[in-house]
Amino acid sequence: MATDPNNPATALTVRNLSVFFGKNAAVKSVSLDIAACAVTAIIGPSGCGKSTFLRALNRMHELNPDARMEGEIRLFGDDIYSRSVESVAVRRRVGMVFQKSNPFPTMSIFENVTVGLRLNGVRSKKVLAERTEQSLRMSALWDEVKDRLHAPAISLSGGQQQRLCIARALAVQPEVLLMDEPASALDPLATSKIEDLILSLKKDYTIVIVTHNMQQAARASDFTAFFYLGELVEFGPTTKIFTSPAQKRTEDYVTGRFG
Amino acid sequence: MTAPNHSWRNFKNAFMQTLACVCAILVVAPLLLVFYHLIKEGFTSINWAFFTQLPKPVGEPGGGMGNAIVGTFVLLAQAAVIGVPVGVLGGVFLSEYGGTKLNWWIRFAADILNGVPSITWGIVVYALLVVPMHGFSALAGGVVLGMMMIPLVMRTTEEVLQLVPGGYREAALALGISKWKTIVQIVIRTALKGIVTGVLLALARVAGETAPLLFTALGNQNWTHKLTEPIAAMPLQIFAYAISPYDDWHRQAWAGALVLLLLVFSINIGVRFLTRDRFRQKV
Numbered sequence: 001m002a003t004d005p006n007n008p009a010t011a012l013t014v015r016n017l018s019v020f021f022g023k024n025a026a027v028k029s030v031s032l033d034i035a036a037c038a039v040t041a042i043i044g045p046s047g048c049g050k051s052t053f054l055r056a057l058n059r060m061h062e063l064n065p066d067a068r069m070e071g072e073i074r075l076f077g078d079d080i081y082s083r084s085v086e087s088v089a090v091r092r093r094v095g096m097v098f099q100k101s102n103p104f105p106t107m108s109i110f111e112n113v114t115v116g117l118r119l120n121g122v123r124s125k126k127v128l129a130e131r132t133e134q135s136l137r138m139s140a141l142w143d144e145v146k147d148r149l150h151a152p153a154i155s156l157s158g159g160q161q162q163r164l165c166i167a168r169a170l171a172v173q174p175e176v177l178l179m180d181e182p183a184s185a186l187d188p189l190a191t192s193k194i195e196d197l198i199l200s201l202k203k204d205y206t207i208v209i210v211t212h213n214m215q216q217a218a219r220a221s222d223f224t225a226f227f228y229l230g231e232l233v234e235f236g237p238t239t240k241i242f243t244s245p246a247q248k249r250t251e252d253y254v255t256g257r258f259g
Numbered sequence: 260m261t262a263p264n265h266s267w268r269n270f271k272n273a274f275m276q277t278l279a280c281v282c283a284i285l286v287v288a289p290l291l292l293v294f295y296h297l298i299k300e301g302f303t304s305i306n307w308a309f310f311t312q313l314p315k316p317v318g319e320p321g322g323g324m325g326n327a328i329v330g331t332f333v334l335l336a337q338a339a340v341i342g343v344p345v346g347v348l349g350g351v352f353l354s355e356y357g358g359t360k361l362n363w364w365i366r367f368a369a370d371i372l373n374g375v376p377s378i379t380w381g382i383v384v385y386a387l388l389v390v391p392m393h394g395f396s397a398l399a400g401g402v403v404l405g406m407m408m409i410p411l412v413m414r415t416t417e418e419v420l421q422l423v424p425g426g427y428r429e430a431a432l433a434l435g436i437s438k439w440k441t442i443v444q445i446v447i448r449t450a451l452k453g454i455v456t457g458v459l460l461a462l463a464r465v466a467g468e469t470a471p472l473l474f475t476a477l478g479n480q481n482w483t484h485k486l487t488e489p490i491a492a493m494p495l496q497i498f499a500y501a502i503s504p505y506d507d508w509h510r511q512a513w514a515g516a517l518v519l520l521l522l523v524f525s526i527n528i529g530v531r532f533l534t535r536d537r538f539r540q541k542v
Contacts, residue, residue, distance in 0.1 A: 093435075098429060
């Protein structure tokens with residue numbers, strides 16, 4: 001198990017995780033430790049189970065009625081699949097940002113950022129306003145939208161919408177933020193903003209990012225896990241994975257020989 | 260190089276285009292024809308009294324169908340009370356909950372119900388309400404129209420909820436919002452215009468129903484004060500007047516038909532107005 005000795009805190013402990021859709025195993029007996037306040041990248045070719053793995057980390061895979069998991073995932077020691085834990089409670093602690101930006105079209109920018117708080121019972125205008133500014137500042141969107149918080153969220157550009165979605169996820173103050181190819185639908189400039197954002201967020205948040213973009217994984221992450229055909233092939237510090245991988249398959253993939 | 264002869268191909272193209280155009284006109288023609296006749300025959304009988312007064316006996320000039328107009332609205336209000344909550348929640352179940360197999364059967368049943376002849380609905384409610392209550396009533400009329408609305412509203416609600424991209428549901432659930440709140444605050448809110456449209460179109464559809472009301476609301480030449488009494492409705496009044504042998508009543512029937520059509524027409528216009536910027540947002 002590879003963990004950075006300089007940053008020993010572990011946010012998520014995954015042990016023997018398998019996820020099945022019907023009879024097919026999408027993730028096969030994966031064990032790894034995800035370091036707290038660091039960025040962990042999950043790479044691998046399409047269909048290798050990396051998105052399924054990510055979604056198992058906040059139980060989003062349960063939306064598919066055919067999905068079933070085995071193994072154990074602990075979030076700072078708490079078993080997130082314990083019978084007494086509701087998926088809703090897990091997702092408040094483990095937020096998620098998706099490939100396609102999806103701000104709610106019926107809501108303003110402000111309403112989008114605060115929706116997670118409002119629908120979980122936060123009424124105080126002061127708290128909502130504070131959290132809006134804080135989240136939008138963290139997602140580097142505040143200066144662009146502070147004068148039009150009540151404009152429709154869908155009036156923003158694609159890159160801004162994605163940063164709004166990040167702000168929306170941050171507003172409920174999760175401990176871990178999962179990102180499923182958050183920049184793959186964006187242009188290079190918007191992508192680099194998202195990457196800067198990821199680097200600045202990691203001092204407060206544990207981030208797990210699925211990406212198809214090798215350069216992005218190399219630039220933005222501290223640890224990298226390479227998945228292939230549902231198995232974890234190799235996991236370690238990003239520099240090691242990209243410069244001296246232990247496995248031949250990892251080297252072939254990161255150097256672009258397949259995938 | 261010789262130019263290939265396209266004349267046969269061009270002829271076929273022109274022929275099919277003309278055929279399609281004629282069919283398109285045939286679709287619109289009845290509406291124009293109906294409107295033309297209704298306005299020609301009915302417009303002169305429409306005045307303030309028509310909307311406010313009771314029908315006059317044969318031979319007496321004037322009078323109106325105020326009671327039938329009010330009756331239609333009373334029946335539609337009852338129908339909405341029954342049809343909207345059951346239909347919308349049923350549609351929510353079909354779209355957001357339920358197993359594939361169960362939903363297939365519910366959908367199948369709803370589609371059959373949508374095809375049941377309206378007179379059958381009338382007989383069913385006659386047996387269920389009119390016979391046990393020993394009389395025709397406004398209540399029975401409202402119930403039958405409401406029952407007819409349920410499958411209509413359910414299917415349209417399901418369809419518009421299915422149009423809401425799954426990404427919104429995922430985004431909300433990933434924020435730790437419960438499924439029920441996600442459905443009400445995110446999914447239904449996003450699809451609200453479509454749901455309202457479906458409800459209005461279902462109301463417009465049942466507003467003109469006559470056959471089921473013959474067995475339930477019956478009709479009434481006076482104002483109705485209780486839901487347990489028979490009540491007048493525009494389609495019933497039009498029917499009664501149209502089959503009568505009197506010219507005065509024929510004119511009233513034309514006018515009634517015109518007002519009923521205008522009612523349905525304005526509901527449709529309202530729907531257009533509500534949905535005009537539906538696809539403004541890219542989703």
